[in-house]
Amino acid sequence: MSETEESIITLDTCQSVSDIPRETWTRLAGIDNPFLRHEFFTALETSRCTSKATGWNPSHILFRLNGQIAGIAPAYLKTHSRGEYVFDWSWADAYQRYGLDYYPKLLIAVPFTPSQGPRLLLDPALRSALNAHQIHDLLDSLISRLGAHSWHLLFPDAVDQKLLQREEQLHRIGCQFHWHNRQYEGFDDFLSQLTSRKRKSIRKERRLVAEQNISFTRFHGREIPDHVLAAFYVFYQATYLKRGQRPYLTQEFFEQLRETMPDHLHVIMALKNGEMIAGALFLSGGKTLYGRYWGCLEEYNHLHFETCYYQGIELAIELGLQTFDAGAQGEHKLVRGFEPELTHSWHGIAHPGFREAIEAFTQEEADQVMNYYEDAKTALPFRNNDGA
Incomplete structure (x- = not known):
């Protein structure tokens, strides 16, 4: 295309990831981020986790440049x-009140x-x-x-945020807590960077778990046995059933990940007297460990922190990963060495009256989140944070 020719950019949608050639998807998405793999979305659809029946009707966006597919974005029509x-x-409630x-x-x-990453998978x-x-x-x-x-x-990640940045557009921010690996050689090396009081607190939590005769075993990829994955799913289900909800994901989904994305998959099981009691x-x-799904049937002192956070930190160090993203929210992560990170979202509202009201809401919300974020940074437990 010559410099004088105008680029024609159009958008349309397709009803399944299977409508997009795996090679095209992989060329645009890469293979480093497990949540962007063609195999991940295939598992969601074929296990019926994302479907019209579940309110997640696949409507993946195709970006065409002069008629040729040059970008994709995972998308859903939601009810x-x-x-x-x-x-x-x-x-949604406000819309309903006005009919x-x-x-x-x-x-x-x-x-x-709830993990940041590329959302607009576009060629250069x-x-x-x-x-x-x-x-x-x-x-x-x-x-x-x-x-x-x-x-x-x-x-979206920083690259997409740069493309989306428009002053008059609705932009929300949130705050999560991520752990960063500063070339630690082991868990004790990480602890050495914390204040004395925080080191003692974490060691006490881990000791209390061990004193309950709880140990941990790690499984990876296709080496995860059927009975371990089945036990994990029981624990995962329990997390939702305790809140009166159905789990979003099926056991078939996890089984498919084991077969199609084994290099990305890790399960940590907690055992008491040789019996599995909890799992994550x-x-x-490529650079990040993502902790996403956890559950247990009975409550044990500090078991959640140990299984989801401390075992995860050890796994991230073992795998040589730079960051550990342990999921949304949870300011209790802050005192355990997880640092505040801003997250972003962008929104387009068709109704002009509601758009104006939502814009005022997002501006007020952003001020509150930024104050929370700045306060969180002052509460970090590292020695160089307060000189202790």
């Missing part, structure tokens, strides 16, 4: 707001995964041809054609 971790229930439909909405996200030529006004206008036009009332792009599942990427 509810569950499993997103950027909460808009109050927005308006909030759903369906177009969600651009990785289902059930397309990314350089786009600007913030174009991407927002394209998405606004897309929801009009789909009959949706809004679009929501959740947890982790996914590893």
